[in-house]
Amino acid sequence: MNGLAADGVALARSVAERAAKDALRCDVLVCPPATILNRIAEAMRGTKVAVGGQDCHAKASGAHTGDLSAPMVRDTGATFVIVGHSERRTDHGETDAMVRAKAEAARAAGLTPIVCIGETTAQRDGGETLQVLTRQIKGSVPPGLSGAEVVIAYEPVWAIGTGRTPTVAEIQEAHAHIHSELIGHSGERAADVRVLYGGSLNAGNAKAILAVPGVNGGLIGGASLKADDFLVIASSCP
Numbered sequence: 001m002n003g004l005a006a007d008g009v010a011l012a013r014s015v016a017e018r019a020a021k022d023a024l025r026c027d028v029l030v031c032p033p034a035t036i037l038n039r040i041a042e043a044m045r046g047t048k049v050a051v052g053g054q055d056c057h058a059k060a061s062g063a064h065t066g067d068l069s070a071p072m073v074r075d076t077g078a079t080f081v082i083v084g085h086s087e088r089r090t091d092h093g094e095t096d097a098m099v100r101a102k103a104e105a106a107r108a109a110g111l112t113p114i115v116c117i118g119e120t121t122a123q124r125d126g127g128e129t130l131q132v133l134t135r136q137i138k139g140s141v142p143p144g145l146s147g148a149e150v151v152i153a154y155e156p157v158w159a160i161g162t163g164r165t166p167t168v169a170e171i172q173e174a175h176a177h178i179h180s181e182l183i184g185h186s187g188e189r190a191a192d193v194r195v196l197y198g199g200s201l202n203a204g205n206a207k208a209i210l211a212v213p214g215v216n217g218g219l220i221g222g223a224s225l226k227a228d229d230f231l232v233i234a235s236s237c238p
Helices: 005-022 034-044 070-075 086-092 096-108 121-125 129-140 168-192 206-210 227-234
Strands: 028-030 049-053 080-083 112-117 151-154 194-197
Touching: 005 028, 005 034, 005 049, 005 227, 034 049, 070 096, 080 096, 096 112, 096 129, 112 129, 121 129, 129 168, 151 168, 168 194, 168 206, 206 227
Parallel strands: 028 049, 049 080, 080 112, 112 151, 151 194
Antiparallel strands: none
16 A cells, blocks of 8 residues: 555656666566556556556455456456455455455456465464465465466565564475475466565565575565665566
């Protein structure tokens, strides 16, 4: 929930210009607030930067005041949408079943869902990380999808804005588990599903984290609000 129209469009254009000049080795996606989603999608047309929404409703239409359906998000020009972000799960009580319904709605509308999963501080400290990830994959991710149809974002909630960062070994363990569970959930079609890391990834730690086996990119929070920081992360992709 950051950015008015002028600042948001300027930020996105700066990212697009730098991405074109720097010959980045990764795909770049920006997911602005819904109020400026259409304007940024228009500004990014013809660039190498894709655009996505931050959420969508599970229904295609209806009496759901204040919500946006997946077809509405697609109609802006967006091609991705985030579902099940930790803040949506916490602030709005979204369950795995709700997240899966949103992901299915996104696919039906021609969007690629970015399904977020991750454990809380209590779950991490209680040694439940892998069990939580397994449960969330089974409950939140529609089965049978390939890497062209879904993206997973691992968000260790305990590492977001807390100053705590997982070790390389902890990140590798979590991502290896997620990749394995995705294949168990959807078969070999899921072998190429990208799993992004999204726990306080920033310009200072990006190179080390993005080099971890099984980490296929990042879901960037606060560091995405400055083009310079965002592009440092993007240029850190191996």
